[in-house]
Amino acid sequence: xxxxxxxxxxxxESVGPYSLIRVERGSLDPGSPGQFFMLEAPGRPLPRPMxxxxxxxxxxxxxxxxxxxxTRALAAVEPREKIHVFGPLGNGYRLDVERPLLVGGGIGVAxxxxxxxxxGSPPAILGFRSDWHAEAASLVPNAEVVVEPTLVTERLRxxxxxxxxGPEPMLEAVRELAPNAQLAWEAPMACGYGACYGxxxxxxxxxxxxxxxxxxxxxx
Amino acid sequence: xILNASGCLDALEAPEVARALDVFVTKTVxxxxxxxxxxxxxxxxxxxxxxxxxxENPGIDGLLREKLPRLAxxxxxxxxSVGGFAAADYAQLCAALADRPEVSAxxxxxxxxxxxxxxxxxxxxxxxxxxxxxxxxxxxxxxxxTDLPETARAVQAAGADGLSLVNTIxxxxxxxxxxxxxxxxxxxxxxxPALKPxxxxxxxxxxxxxxxxxxxxxxxxxxxxxxxxLAAGASSIALGTVLFGDPDAPGRVRRExxxxxxxxxxxxxxxxxxxxxxxxxxxxx
Ligand SMILES: Cc1cc2nc3c(=O)[nH]c(=O)nc-3n(C[C@H](O)[C@H](O)[C@H](O)COP(=O)(O)OP(=O)(O)OC[C@H]3O[C@@H](n4cnc5c(N)ncnc54)[C@H](O)[C@@H]3O)c2cc1C
Ligand SMILES: Cc1cc2nc3c(=O)[nH]c(=O)nc-3n(C[C@H](O)[C@H](O)[C@H](O)COP(=O)(O)O)c2cc1C
Ligand code: FES
Numbered sequence: 001x002x003x004x005x006x007x008x009x010x011x012x013e014s015v016g017p018y019s020l021i022r023v024e025r026g027s028l029d030p031g032s033p034g035q036f037f038m039l040e041a042p043g044r045p046l047p048r049p050m051x052x053x054x055x056x057x058x059x060x061x062x063x064x065x066x067x068x069x070x071t072r073a074l075a076a077v078e079p080r081e082k083i084h085v086f087g088p089l090g091n092g093y094r095l096d097v098e099r100p101l102l103v104g105g106g107i108g109v110a111x112x113x114x115x116x117x118x119x120g121s122p123p124a125i126l127g128f129r130s131d132w133h134a135e136a137a138s139l140v141p142n143a144e145v146v147v148e149p150t151l152v153t154e155r156l157r158x159x160x161x162x163x164x165x166g167p168e169p170m171l172e173a174v175r176e177l178a179p180n181a182q183l184a185w186e187a188p189m190a191c192g193y194g195a196c197y198g199x200x201x202x203x204x205x206x207x208x209x210x211x212x213x214x215x216x217x218x219x220x
Numbered sequence: 221x222i223l224n225a226s227g228c229l230d231a232l233e234a235p236e237v238a239r240a241l242d243v244f245v246t247k248t249v250x251x252x253x254x255x256x257x258x259x260x261x262x263x264x265x266x267x268x269x270x271x272x273x274x275x276e277n278p279g280i281d282g283l284l285r286e287k288l289p290r291l292a293x294x295x296x297x298x299x300x301s302v303g304g305f306a307a308a309d310y311a312q313l314c315a316a317l318a319d320r321p322e323v324s325a326x327x328x329x330x331x332x333x334x335x336x337x338x339x340x341x342x343x344x345x346x347x348x349x350x351x352x353x354x355x356x357x358x359x360x361x362x363x364x365x366t367d368l369p370e371t372a373r374a375v376q377a378a379g380a381d382g383l384s385l386v387n388t389i390x391x392x393x394x395x396x397x398x399x400x401x402x403x404x405x406x407x408x409x410x411x412x413p414a415l416k417p418x419x420x421x422x423x424x425x426x427x428x429x430x431x432x433x434x435x436x437x438x439x440x441x442x443x444x445x446x447x448x449x450l451a452a453g454a455s456s457i458a459l460g461t462v463l464f465g466d467p468d469a470p471g472r473v474r475r476e477x478x479x480x481x482x483x484x485x486x487x488x489x490x491x492x493x494x495x496x497x498x499x500x501x502x503x504x505x
Pocket of ligand 3: 190199209
């Protein structure tokens with residue numbers, strides 16, 4: 001059951017260029033890997049969608065990349081401050097897979113630490129812009145790391161059940177090579193729970209709200 | 221009464237939020253189904269947000285067939301918001317809803333900034349809708365009208381039973397780096413905190429001009445905001461953009477408003493309506 005609560009920040013640490021923010025769990029349910037939460041971005045009118053990255057006992061962890069006003073406000077939160085968190089939301093990854101392979105790029109690794117823990121540390125291929133960004137791979141066990149110009153798709157093993165998250169061009173390329181992949185997409189979201197129709201994307205030829213129908217979708 | 225602003229809540233996706241309201245208002249429905257505008261459809265700004273959803277909706281037949289029966293099961297009084305591109309559309313939509321007992325009122329969206337406007341005036345659209353139904357008709361107006369009190373008087377004369385004030389106002393946001401419009405549709409409707417003073421002025425003026433019941437909205441986020449709208453002349457208030465960040469807003473705003481009223485010795489929302497126009501609070505009189 002999704003809920004919204006003001007949760008105390010436990011820690012805000014750098015992982016390469018990213019921020020790993022851990023908050024007390026309160027009465028929130030961590031949900032299933034690939035689901036997301038709406039995080040209050042202090043001082044901003046709208047919250048921001050973030051995948052659950054880690055679910056240590058009593059806590060929720062989020063990994064974020066500062067790319068604009070909302071993520072910058074979040075990256076600046078200090079321990080003991082409280083932020084409102086609402087979730088879990090949307091549909092996560094289908095977990096009944098035989099030979100899972102996690103494929104991620106950049107901040108797209110965010111849902112993988114939790115996903116990896118639930119699936120028992122399956123192999124992962126993670127791609128990054130630089131060695132600095134690649135520090136985030138330390139959060140995912142059993143990961144092979146590639147740094148640009150090498151791309152994750154060059155290492156893809158199509159005989160696996162691919163679970164992917166990353167920038168749109170990467171997801172499109174993975175979809176070509178692994179038609180059974182589960183892909184986690186992004187769209188601008190104002191609400192995360194079907195209220196605003198801001199996140200509509202074309203799925204199988206019809207417009208659907210990604211926050212309700214996704215964010216994880218089957219590739220085919 | 222606390223309502224949601226049309227287009228800011230899907231009661232079927234969030235029944236728990238809808239049940240915390242006194243009335244659920246549907247997203248604007250048009251005669252035909254609409255896909256809406258291409259993405260990007262929302263952009264946050266410093267003190268609000270722009271949207272260019274473009275009235276994505278299943279059309280009146282889809283609403284009546286698939287959604288209305290399920291909405292009726294929620295047990296929350298239901299208003300349907302209707303919109304169109306000509307007077308005949310409003311007439312057709314009101315006729316289709318006229319004998320649906322689940323629908324307690326109809327809101328005529330006369331002011332969506334994201335789609336082409338009907339050639340007729342707001343009053344002509346109300347006049348076309350009025351003979352089709354005996355249900356309560358609320359006319360939803362834009363704060364951008366050149367002479368809003370005049371428009372309000374005209375829709376009153378045409379048969380509107382109440383006013384919904386206000387809809388969004390047209391706005392533009394540019395990308396930091398490329399300086400190109402951030403929305404796919406370029407312009408969008410501006411909502412949220414920045415709209416509040418504009419909306420309050422609209423409520424204040426139209427209350428004076430018409431004395432009609434008014435649903436006040438535009439940037440309401442707290443009980444104090446709600447009180448301001450009542451004082452300006454609203455008899456009910458609606459929550460829009462605030463619901464995106466806070467789905468618990470209906471219960472919270474209701475509690476905060478009750479505290480605001482109590483601390484001023486006001487017996488209820490009715491006692492606050494119109495206070496900004498010079499009447500004294502009951503406790504002082
Ligand atoms: C379901 C879901 C889960 C998400 N999970 C995470 C997560 O775990 N960690 C995380 O860091 N982010 C995640 N995101 C993305 C995150 O929500 C956005 O980066 C954030 O909302 C941007 O807000 P902002 O105000 O900082 O930047 P904005 O002002 O919204 O964007 C700043 C600039 O960056 C561009 N931009 C927007 N989004 C992206 C993007 N994803 N990549 C590159 N450029 C972009 C914009 O066009 C704009 O030019 C997720 C998104 C969704 C939909
Ligand atoms: C995403 C979004 C969608 C909206 N859709 C509609 C709509 O379909 N019909 C309508 O009459 N108003 C629509 N509105 C306008 C709201 O009902 C309301 O008038 C406006 O947002 C001001 O209130 P607020 O500042 O509290 O959001 C929409 C607003 C937003 C933000
Ligand atoms: S984010 Fe609002 S409907 Fe999906």
